[in-house]
Amino acid sequence: MQEISDKANAVLEEIKAATPANTDELELFRIKYLGSKSVLKDLFGAMGQLPGERKKEYGQLMNTLKASAENKLEELKASFENGKQTAKDIPDLTAPGIDIPLGTRHPLSIVRNRMIEIFSRIGFVVAEGPEIEDDWHNFTALNTPQDHPARDMQDTFFLSEDKNQLLRTHTSSVQIRMMESQKPPLRYIFPGRVYRNETISARAHCTFHQVEGLYIDDNVSFADLKQTMLYFAQEMFGRNTEIRFRPSFFPFTEPSAEMDITCTICNQKGCAVCKHTGWVEIGGCGMVDPAVLENCKLDTKKYSGFAFGMGIERITMLRYQVNDLRLYFENDVRFLKQFTSAV
Ligand code: DAH
Numbered sequence: 001m002q003e004i005s006d007k008a009n010a011v012l013e014e015i016k017a018a019t020p021a022n023t024d025e026l027e028l029f030r031i032k033y034l035g036s037k038s039v040l041k042d043l044f045g046a047m048g049q050l051p052g053e054r055k056k057e058y059g060q061l062m063n064t065l066k067a068s069a070e071n072k073l074e075e076l077k078a079s080f081e082n083g084k085q086t087a088k089d090i091p092d093l094t095a096p097g098i099d100i101p102l103g104t105r106h107p108l109s110i111v112r113n114r115m116i117e118i119f120s121r122i123g124f125v126v127a128e129g130p131e132i133e134d135d136w137h138n139f140t141a142l143n144t145p146q147d148h149p150a151r152d153m154q155d156t157f158f159l160s161e162d163k164n165q166l167l168r169t170h171t172s173s174v175q176i177r178m179m180e181s182q183k184p185p186l187r188y189i190f191p192g193r194v195y196r197n198e199t200i201s202a203r204a205h206c207t208f209h210q211v212e213g214l215y216i217d218d219n220v221s222f223a224d225l226k227q228t229m230l231y232f233a234q235e236m237f238g239r240n241t242e243i244r245f246r247p248s249f250f251p252f253t254e255p256s257a258e259m260d261i262t263c264t265i266c267n268q269k270g271c272a273v274c275k276h277t278g279w280v281e282i283g284g285c286g287m288v289d290p291a292v293l294e295n296c297k298l299d300t301k302k303y304s305g306f307a308f309g310m311g312i313e314r315i316t317m318l319r320y321q322v323n324d325l326r327l328y329f330e331n332d333v334r335f336l337k338q339f340t341s342a343v
Contacts, residue, residue, distance in 0.1 A: 004043070111312055116189065127174065131193060137168075184303050190213075202323065210310060210312065213309070216298070222255070246260065273317075282310055285308035
């Protein structure tokens with residue numbers, strides 16, 4: 001008798017001390033003490049071994065046990081249902097928050113946004129054109145007729161047999177679209193993606209980005225172009241940046257120039273990026289060729305203008321010293337998350 005009543009008393013203590021903290025734990029409690037294979041069942045079973053006079057005493061103990069398990073179950077059930085929580089359920093409000101990692105802007109987006117901001121401060125408005133172009137907008141209207149050798153400069157992805165549907169090779173096509181549809185004065189920049197059939201390497205890619213600029217009005221001069229480019233270079237790369245123009249050729253501008261800035265990487269001391277010349281190229285520019293204005297039915301006696309085109313990858317390379325174009329398109333988070341600062 002002593003042995004089994006000790007056992008039963010121990011279980012009673014256990015029931016009293018149990019602290020199921022939520023409904024799941026309460027269910028485990030129910031199974032353990034009141035389920036079909038419960039601890040109590042075994043203890044009840046032990047009753048058979050007792051002599052008659054002890055049975056009553058032991059039976060009372062067992063009833064207490066069962067009642068206390070049932071009471072506890074009901075009580076806790078009610079308290080969980082009322083939404084009352086035990087200490088374990090209450091979150092620690094003093095604990096530090098859990099960091100939610102934020103994405104970062106792509107370096108090309110950071111630089112494109114910065115370029116837009118710089119040009120918009122002097123009145124350039126953003127416009128866009130289609131990436132699938134026709135021959136007229138990408139070539140012919142830009143003074144590059146079918147047999148013009150300058151077409152070879154740009155390896156084109158054609159989309160149709162007759163070569164009249166293609167992926168634009170430059171954002172200069174948007175110049176034509178704007179001049180055809182708007183009346184001067186025009187002061188626009190056209191940021192966008194362009195495509196060329198090039199073998200992918202550290203220095204060339206089949207898709208990249210440009211920002212094109214166009215300013216058409218009466219009395220626009222080469223001096224305006226130079227000043228605009230100087231302003232841009234100094235805003236983008238720092239007040240001490242200088243620019244120089246090298247005579248060049250583009251079918252849609254006359255005269256045409258290639259634009260260099262002083263190497264921001266070595267401060268003109270000479271490095272691999274500027275090939276020890278102290279200067280790096282950032283784009284092409286020139287005065288819009290009157291033939292282009294005529295193609296867009298603009299009065300060449302009244303209007304003149306300048307245009308420029310810059311590669312966003314190139315500007316980004318100079319700002320952040322990224323020396324492999326492929327990194328921009330691989331989406332490696334280890335690369336992308338280095339560009340958190342607003343430029
Ligand atoms: N479209 C030229 C290219 O992709 C860049 C360019 C040069 C654009 C001179 C211009 C310009 O607007 O005036 O190589």
